[in-house]
Structures are given as C-alpha cells and as structure tokens.
Amino acid sequence: MKRALTLIVKFTWFPILFVSLWEVTTRIAANPFFPAPSKIVAATGDVYTKEWLSQSLVTSLFTLFAGYLIGSIAGLILGAILGSYQMLREIFTPITNFIRSIPSAAKVPVIIALFGIGLSSRVTTVAVAVLFPVLLTTLRAVANTDPNMLDYSKLARFGYFRSLFQVRIPAATGEILAGLQASIQIAVLVMVISEMIGSGKGLGAFVIRAQSTYMITDMWVGILTLGIIGLLLTEGFRLLERKVAPWYFTSKGLQ
C-alpha cells in the first residue's frame, strides 16, 4: 500500500506541478492565444461532437494507421531485399537517398497531382514518409548481420530465404523495432501536414480552421488531442515490441 502510494507520487508530482504552473501563468497572462488548461478541457465537451469525431478524429486515425501500415510493410520488405542483395543495394541506394532527401511536405504536391485531394493522397503521403526510415534501418541492419552468424548460416547450408528469415531478419530485430518506433512520430507529423495542405479533413485541417477563425480554445483541443494520440501510439508500441521480441530486451538488459 505504501509502495503503491510512493509510486503514484513519483510519477505524478511533476505533471501535476507542470499543469498547475500552466494554469496559473495562463490565468495571470490572460492572453487570448493561450487559454488556461482548465478552459481547454472544459471545451472538449463542445468540440468532441459525433460529427467531429467522424470527420476529424476517425479520418486522421485512419490516415495514420493505413499510411503507417503500408509504409512500414513496404519499407520492411524492400529493406530486407536490398539489405540481403548487395548488387540491388548498389543499384538502388543513390536513388533511395535522393528521394528520401526531399522533405515530406515538398512531396505533397506531387502526391496530390497523382492521387488528387483526398484520403488516398493523405495515406500515400504518410506511407511514403514512413517507408524511407523503415527501409533504411532495415536495410542497414539486414546488411550488417554478424559475420559469425552468416558463417553459421552457410555451414548449415541455408539457402537465400532460409538465411534471410532464420538469420538476417531475426538478428536485425532490435534495429528494425527502433526504426518502426521512430516512424510513429514521423507518421503523426506528416499526417497533420497532409491534412493542413488542401484536404479540409482530419485533425490537422481542424486545427488550421480553428486558428483562422479565431476559435483558439478549439485549436488547443486539436493540438492536445494530437499529443495524446502520439503518446498512446508510442506507449502502445513499447508494449507490443516486448510481446514480439521479448528475448531482445532481456538479452540486452534493456528496460
């Protein structure tokens, strides 16, 4: 009982202090662009309507999940192929680096030209943004398998696929998971950008619209909702990766 109490205090004292300071400073400053957190929370009831949930929240979450899933699966597959085939890697590395170097926001016009303004173009934008970091981390990890393990794979006379799936990919688990995790933030960021440009739908569009119509508290509701989504996804991923590769975390003594 006492231990549980200590734990609660340990993890909550700073957030409580932070929110309190935020509340006090915003009340004193009384700046219309910085509403007090209590006002933002009170406004959620008005903002979170059924229509808003389906128009903004669900649209955004769909864009995020679909884009992330497509991008990361494509990145994993391409990364595994390029990582295990030196010749293909040499052919495709320059072009991959070039496309990767174009900022995601700058790719949006091209994607809109290809897919029009709408869901498919937003999903594509997220997918393309997620694809490259996942591809690169996977490629690098799969290409740099410990030579001892590769020797073993040759001694066991494993063919290409068996060596890829039994040795190279499992050996690359740690780096692949790190790449997938880093891509969550990228996906959220790019989702918001894609919604701010053009579409008129999703949380990004909602924030921009609220800002341009001086619905400042609504804007803050949108911003904080995005923060919560990002936080939940990152934490969810942390739990998931421990289910997928428990050996990785315990063998490295990671928390």
Next chain:
Amino acid sequence: MKSDQDSGLNLVVKNLGVSYIRKNSNTSVIENLSFDVNPGEVVAICGLSGIGKSTLVRTIAGLVRPSQGEVLIDSQVINGPIESLGFVTQDYSRSLFPWLTVEKNIALPFKGKDISASERKSRVQAAIEEVGLTESARLFPWQLSGGMQQRVAIARALVMKPKFLILDEPFASVDVYVRLDLEDLVSNLVHSHGTTTLLVTHDVDEAIYMADRVLVLSGSPAQLSLDLSVNLKRPRVQMQTRSDATFLTLRDQLHASIRS
C-alpha cells in the same frame, strides 16, 4: 545417403594457397600447403596468433575459396560447406542465436533437411544429454555461462552427426577448469563417434592432450613446419597425461618449432 554407422572422412589438402586482397594488393596467407588426415584421426593445428590457422580451417570448411590448390574431403573437392561437416568457433556468443532457446539453437541445422520430426527430436535430445545441458534446454543462450554456451555450440555441431569436425580455438574464451572439462568431453565424443577432427589451438598442451598428431604452421605465408605424432595412450587423464615424460618431450619440441 551413407549408412548411419560412425566413420570419419579423410581429408587431403593439396598445394593449398589462400590470399586476401587488401587495398589492391594481394596478401598471401597460406602458400603451397599439403597434408593428409586419416579417417577418425584427431589432428591439432598450432602456431602463433595471426599465422593463418583460422584461414586454413575456414578454407577446409568451404567458407573461404583457395587461390591455388584444393581441399578434398572423402575425395570430393570442396567448393562450399558440405553436409557432413561440423564447425565450432571461439565466438560462441556471437554464433549462437539469442532469439532461440538452447534446444532450438541445437535443432536449427535440421531446417530444410529431409529428416522426420521424431528423428529430429530424439537427436536433439541425445545431443543435449551428451553435452550435459538437460537442465538448460529451455533457457536462452545468454542466460548461460560461457562454458555452457560453448557446450550448446558443440551440441549444435554434433547433432547432425558430422563425419568431419572442425574446432577453431573452441575453448579459448572459457576459464581453465571449464576448459579441461570441455577438452575431455569433446575428446570422448569424437572418439566414440570416430569423427575425423581438426582442432585449431594456440595452446600446445591442449594440442598434445587431445590430438593424435600435431601440425605446426609458421612463417608468412604460412607453411607446415612440423608434423608430430602424439604417441600417448588413450584414454588420457588430464593431470596424469600432462605429467607423462613423453608429453613433456613433445611439448618442448612443439614450443621450439612454433617459436623458430
């Protein structure tokens, strides 16, 4: 498919040369090396660090391509690892797979081989028992001590019933008492199965204790400088054999040859 009866394969190394390309220049590691190993014989290869012992056995295993000459095992020219070969390296911690349990690491060589599930299971079980890992079968390699991990690597090499076994500095990373235990364990296993064995070691005492013959590599590129028969009776017993007069004479001979 050969009969299941234990019989080691013979090895012929003929005018072998191995070279590496480093910074556009050809560095020759081994040149014009020839020797034979008879079926069931245990041969140790000694020499200073970096002399080319590992390169030699990696070439024999088919992991490195020779630049001249050839390696024949059972009269077959080696172009890549063969199925009846077992290989144990010094870096057990990096060649065992941390995502698999001890049992699954040992069963790994069966992947893609035409062997029934029940046969696999009984052979994995037998290998685990042979190296004394019954208690640890369900654990992961990283939960075990260095000596135990090396037992896993030995079991993984033996589970395929190799007729030719290569041990590349197998006990170099374990402490001395574990080392003595493992030397006896491996000696007993290879003798009971009649496995032809090449043992790379920089430890002269270990070479004499385990082998029927000791080869010494020296020079750069490496060449055979000594081929010494070990006439010590078996079974050998650690402290007793090591204080035998013959043992001590062989030891002096080997030390002199390695340093020359």
